[in-house]
Amino acid sequence: MGEYDKAIRDFDKAIQIRPYPAAYSGRGRAYSFKGEYGRAIEDFDDAISSYSGHAQTYVDRGYAYYMKSEYNKAIEDYDTAIGLDDNNAYSYYSRGWAHLLQGNMLKAQSDFNKAHELGYDKDEIEAAFAELKKLEENG
Secondary structure, X not given: OOHHHHHHHHHHHHHHHOOOHHHHHHHHHHHHHOOOHHHHHHHHHHHHHHOOOOHHHHHHHHHHHHHOOOHXXXXXXXXXXXXXXXXXXXXXXXXXXHHHHOOOXXXXXXXXXXXXXXXXXXXXXXXXXXXXXXHHHHO
């Protein structure tokens, strides 16, 4: 059995004892790492319904929506995460990719710039800008 399966079992036990938001978020991340994005979203929904003030839970759910190609929902979650914590470079970077895949080049560029300004990984920002440029040229 994989480590993520073990983590899910452990979070199941924790939720049975005390269903607190961090346990749902943790289990949601484990499901997400396994590629079970629908189950991950359900857990993130449970976490958010108990406590809606944790930016990382919105980032995690946004990623799950992104991986399901539900870019509008991903962007909504990244917007909420940024509203709660506007210094999270990953939120801008991830929202930039969602905008890019929707063809919103200017919004993508703005988000990639903000992620860079906040110190996001230089190589990943350069790769994002290269993809943006390629799409603009082929557009």
